[in-house]
Amino acid sequence: MVSGVPGKPMLGGMVASESEVEKTPFRDLDVTGSDSSLRRFLHGLPGVDQVGAEQRAASLSTRSIKTSAKAYALDLAISMVDLTTLEGQDTDGKVRTLAAKAISPDPSDPTCPSTAAICVYGDLVATAKQALGDSGVHVAAVATAFPSGRASMDVKLADTRDAVEAGADEIDMVIDRGAFLSGRYLEVFEEIAQVREACKRRTGRDAHLKVILETGELQTYDNVRRASWLAMLAGGHFIKTSTGKVQPAATLPVTLVMLEAVRDFREATGTMIGVKPAGGIRTAKDAIKYLVTVNEVAGPDWLDPDWFRFGASTLLNDLLMQRIKLQTGRYSGPDYVTVD
Amino acid sequence: MATGTKFEYAPAPESRSIVDIKPSYGLFIDGEFVDGHGKAFKTVNPASEEVLAEISEADEHDVDLAVKAARRAHRSWSRMPGSERAKYLFRIARIIAERSRELAVLESIDNGKPIRESRDVDIPIVSAHFFYYAGWADKLRHAGYGEQSLGVAAQVIPWNFPLLMLAWKIAPALACGNTVVLKPAETTPLTALLFAEICQQADLPPGVVNIVTGAGGTGQALVGHPDVDKVAFTGSTEVGKAIARTVAGTDKRVTLELGGKAANIVFDDAPIDQAVEGIVDGIFFNQGHVCCAGSRLLVQESVADDVLERLKRRMSTLRMGDPLDKNTDIGAINSSEQLHRIRELSEVGDAEGAERWSAACDLPTKGYWFPPTLFTERTGPKTSSRAMVMSLRTFAKTVGRTK
Numbered sequence: 203m204v205s206g207v208p209g210k211p212m213l214g215g216m217v218a219s220e221s222e223v224e225k226t227p228f229r230d231l232d233v234t235g236s237d238s239s240l241r242r243f244l245h246g247l248p249g250v251d252q253v254g255a256e257q258r259a260a261s262l263s264t265r266s267i268k269t270s271a272k273a274y275a276l277d278l279a280i281s282m283v284d285l286t287t288l289e290g291q292d293t294d295g296k297v298r299t300l301a302a303k304a305i306s307p308d309p310s311d312p313t314c315p316s317t318a319a320i321c322v323y324g325d326l327v328a329t330a331k332q333a334l335g336d337s338g339v340h341v342a343a344v345a346t347a348f349p350s351g352r353a354s355m356d357v358k359l360a361d362t363r364d365a366v367e368a369g370a371d372e373i374d375m376v377i378d379r380g381a382f383l384s385g386r387y388l389e390v391f392e393e394i395a396q397v398r399e400a401c402k403r404r405t406g407r408d409a410h411l412k413v414i415l416e417t418g419e420l421q422t423y424d425n426v427r428r429a430s431w432l433a434m435l436a437g438g439h440f441i442k443t444s445t446g447k448v449q450p451a452a453t454l455p456v457t458l459v460m461l462e463a464v465r466d467f468r469e470a471t472g473t474m475i476g477v478k479p480a481g482g483i484r485t486a487k488d489a490i491k492y493l494v495t496v497n498e499v500a501g502p503d504w505l506d507p508d509w510f511r512f513g514a515s516t517l518l519n520d521l522l523m524q525r526i527k528l529q530t531g532r533y534s535g536p537d538y539v540t541v542d
Numbered sequence: 543m544a545t546g547t548k549f550e551y552a553p554a555p556e557s558r559s560i561v562d563i564k565p566s567y568g569l570f571i572d573g574e575f576v577d578g579h580g581k582a583f584k585t586v587n588p589a590s591e592e593v594l595a596e597i598s599e600a601d602e603h604d605v606d607l608a609v610k611a612a613r614r615a616h617r618s619w620s621r622m623p624g625s626e627r628a629k630y631l632f633r634i635a636r637i638i639a640e641r642s643r644e645l646a647v648l649e650s651i652d653n654g655k656p657i658r659e660s661r662d663v664d665i666p667i668v669s670a671h672f673f674y675y676a677g678w679a680d681k682l683r684h685a686g687y688g689e690q691s692l693g694v695a696a697q698v699i700p701w702n703f704p705l706l707m708l709a710w711k712i713a714p715a716l717a718c719g720n721t722v723v724l725k726p727a728e729t730t731p732l733t734a735l736l737f738a739e740i741c742q743q744a745d746l747p748p749g750v751v752n753i754v755t756g757a758g759g760t761g762q763a764l765v766g767h768p769d770v771d772k773v774a775f776t777g778s779t780e781v782g783k784a785i786a787r788t789v790a791g792t793d794k795r796v797t798l799e800l801g802g803k804a805a806n807i808v809f810d811d812a813p814i815d816q817a818v819e820g821i822v823d824g825i826f827f828n829q830g831h832v833c834c835a836g837s838r839l840l841v842q843e844s845v846a847d848d849v850l851e852r853l854k855r856r857m858s859t860l861r862m863g864d865p866l867d868k869n870t871d872i873g874a875i876n877s878s879e880q881l882h883r884i885r886e887l888s889e890v891g892d893a894e895g896a897e898r899w900s901a902a903c904d905l906p907t908k909g910y911w912f913p914p915t916l917f918t919e920r921t922g923p924k925t926s927s928r929a930m931v932m933s934l935r936t937f938a939k940t941v942g943r944t945k
Contacts, residue, residue, distance in 0.1 A: 270550075
């Protein structure tokens with residue numbers, strides 16, 4: 203990878219065949235063979251100009267989404283929410299309440315879509331699974347010593363297996379940011395690949411893996427792009443911005459850079475990866491800006507809960523209030539939606 | 543749940559009702575609207591070819607009246623303390639800010655530029671310019687510029703940023719104690735005439751700002767008028783040369799801001815995605831009607847395919863259509879003459895063997911439209927000292943005369 207541009211012609215030499223492409227993680231690719239080849243590849247990716255990326259995100263936020271487009275966007279956003287509770291004070295009761303809300307966010311309106319998933323700590327997966335039953339709403343569990351990721355590999359893998367065995371449909375792992383920032387890319391790659399391995403079930407219905415980059419700790423957009431490619435090469439199904447425990451969490455420019463990465467990755471390898479901004483998206487207006495960005499940067503293929511999610515807790519209520527406003531012409535106020 | 547369907551943005555048009563366009567407009571001379579003696583002409587909405595208003599044409603006699611009014615006003619305006627002139631300019635700046643939505647809508651209707659640009663770029667900068675120069679009016683002496691004004695300024699401006707060009711010309715001239723006679727472009731006179739109303743609203747002394755509408759003949763009469771002290775022109779190189787010839791040998795000072803087309807140069811270590819954004823902004827901002835539009839693109843060969851592919855993909859997401867829709871990225875070409883010129887030059891590109899690519903978009907049946915277009919030719923400098931072997935020439939929508 204001399205020029206390192208993720209266009210088809212460049213990566214073409216790297217990818218052995220179309221069928222091999224389907225087999226993630228990309229262990230066989232020579233770029234992931236050693237720390238130095240991985241570094242050469244990641245540092246060969248085109249840089250990200252901070253001013254340009256932020257300007258583009260700002261211009262996408264000026265789109266005016268009204269009437270029918272707004273109705274579509276609100277319903278789509280609701281169906282993309284990973285309704286999240288990640289607090290030390292979480293209880294079984296709280297998780298059951300959350301599950302009920304995820305299944306029917308607006309109990310007075312059966313046409314309101316369910317959310318995509320609820321996102322909880324590993325020990326609450328069983329409760330969540332039971333409460334959700336066969337509603338189709340997934341259970342996502344955070345794992346690998348969330349949110350800091352500071353634990354030994356064995357503990358992280360045990361954490362993951364525990365959640366998978368309890369029935370989690372999706373695992374949200376954190377990468378070792380310390381290793382990434384000190385340039386030990388292969389270590390991060392191995393970590394992700396092993397967690398992906400731990401997501402496997404004998405039944406074949408493996409848990410999907412979301413890789414949290416914690417972009418608020420990565421310092422630069424260049425690093426965000428490199429971490430995105432690293433996570434995709436290692437076999438993550440989704441790349442996710444943040445734990446929500448670090449500020450800044452998701453921002454529009456960071457999400458834009460990640461959307462460019464998944465778009466380029468699909469062009470280079472044929473494999474489609476999802477994106478999940480998490481933390482700090484609180485209003486319907488913000489959510490719509492993200493959807494516009496998905497639409498115009500990655501393309502409409504990503505406008506689907508299978509490929510784009512919002513990690514959020516308070517966002518859902520604002521989406522519901524805006525939805526009611528659009529239907530009735532009046533604001534109902536926060537007293538008409540559940541607090542949790 | 544409608545997943546998988548396309549995210550269609552519903553129309554989000556800015557309301558026209560905020561603007562009151564009169565059926566006909568006169569010339570603004572000595573603080574009053576008066577009829578011109580030339581042959582009246584019509585200004586149209588380039589997005590629909592709808593006739594917006596009938597505009598008076600100033601003949602030599604009208605221009606003479608305007609210059610005389612400006613000369614009379616100059617006596618008191620130039621002797622007024624800078625701090626007093628500043629008050630008028632601050633007042634104009636505030637009124638422009640207050641009426642910004644009205645001005646933005648009118649600019650988009652008359653010029654064809656997207657409301658997003660007139661609302662977020664043109665009008666805020668116009669207001670900012672008046673605020674800026676208002677602040678200078680009482681500081682000229684302290685900054686070492688002295689307080690001697692030039693006199694009467696004859697100003698001729700183009701159609702690509704009608705009100706913004708007016709602000710660039712009028713605000714500094716007034717701050718320094720000069721009075722002006724300004725001729726807006728033939729195809730975009732409406733915001734200048736609304737600005738004349740704003741001058742009345744601000745109680746600006748009569749004759750300090752005079753606006754004469756018309757085509758080339760009016761401009762010629764204005765810059766050639768013997769009692770003008772300064773000529774300022776922004777526009778095409780040909781007309782600029784003609785003006786330079788007219789004022790040569792006279793005492794008139796002259797400022798010419800003419801056309802030029804700039805190149806984008808992309809090397810292989812560039813942040814490619816943002817480079818593409820830069821290229822798109824460079825050439826498609828304001829339909830390419832920009833004096834320094836980046837109509838040429840030089841790309842290092844090692845990234846040429848990649849840049850080209852990304853550029854085409856990005857160009858395909860540009861939204862072309864109703865300039866008043868808030869989601870429109872590219873509006874209408876300003877006039878049928880410009881559209882004709884773009885078509886003509888594109889045909890030259892075809893004839894020269896360049897490969898033409900246009901983004902797929904539905905062009906409205908009425909109005910002046912041209913799709914975002916890219917010409918590629920790989921016959922540039924073959925083995926020059928630099929590694930750039932490919933020259934993509936982006937023509938789209940612009941080449942030719944702009945400001």
